[in-house]
Amino acid sequence: MAKRRGGGRNRYTRREEPTPQFRINDMIRVPEVRLVGDNLEQISEELGTKVESGVYDIRQLKGWGRDLGLDLVEISPNASPPVVRMTDYKKFLYEKKRKEKEIRSKAVKTVIKEVRFGPNTDDHDFDFKVRHARGFLEDGAKVKAYVHFRGRSIVFKDRGELLLLRFMKELEDLGAAEAMPKMEGRRMNVIISPKKVQKKSKSKSSSEEEDKE
Template sequence: MSKKEEKVLINEEIVDLTDRVRLVDGEGEPKIVDSSKALEIAYNKGLDLVLVAPNANPPVAKVMDYGKYKYEQEKKKKEAKKKQVKIEVKEIKFTSKIQENDINYKVKHIKEFLEKGKHVKLRVFLRGRELATPEKGFEVINKVWDMISDVAEKQNEPKLEGNYINLLVTPIKKKIKK
């Protein structure tokens, strides 16, 4: 159980916590009863007493099948997780001394990734003395950007970070294919 989830109190745990509860049993209006009486009502129906609103005054308890309730909560979590969009970031590396045909080859792959809706991180690796003149790396990044600007948007400007010049590009919204 994660820290975000609060432990749901059921049956005797509610009796230990509070004297009175607002009971919701599916029959008419909620009523305020002793917690031991509420537990007795739940047991007579063959169900559990579950604390649904512990911060209310008095706390709200509901008569229900706890196993079924827990199952439905898990099912809702799984459904929510399925609906989440996962953004995949592909990384393409260059050097400042890359040849034209190699750039063209990598640009072809970048365009394929962008058409599939993936984000692409362009990285120019600077080695040794190349760090003294990062302009050549920026030239490579800008050259690649000129070749893909029709299918991509810049998330940020090219930036020197350590030995790399980085640029994150994303697909233009209307060009995404699945």
């Protein structure tokens, strides 16, 4: 029984071995591939033979890879023939993750700020929330304004729509509604996106000063 349990653990361990994100080396089973890369000049120097971007017999590239201690990595499996690079696989994955992280860090994150109204919001509260919304838009955030209808107040949907239309009008110099107010359950919503502020270029300002002179 102990031996069988031990054998089971060994088989389970083999199943847990991670599968490469890309086909590499002997996992690539096509007769020909297209070799690309920015390290072909270095590979040529180490092999002592000219290696250029182009189509090669897979066995030749695998042989070169073994001689140099490099991996053959399939980067475009659906191309005809598939495209590969000759590189260190761990370094290849590290560079890929680093570039993806840079792209994510540079991506603009959309911030949505919520402003809540009731169908009977008075003018003082309305003006207060408009001021907050203007600040959000000036900071580049979207504003999601909604009127929440409790209980029987659902009969005042028209009042809620007029309130949101007035809200949109107060903010039209800074933002534009993505769509007209609409009901979702017991809420009527509208999303306002900030407008891009057009900055005067230095060249334009300088030309204006020259005209004044």
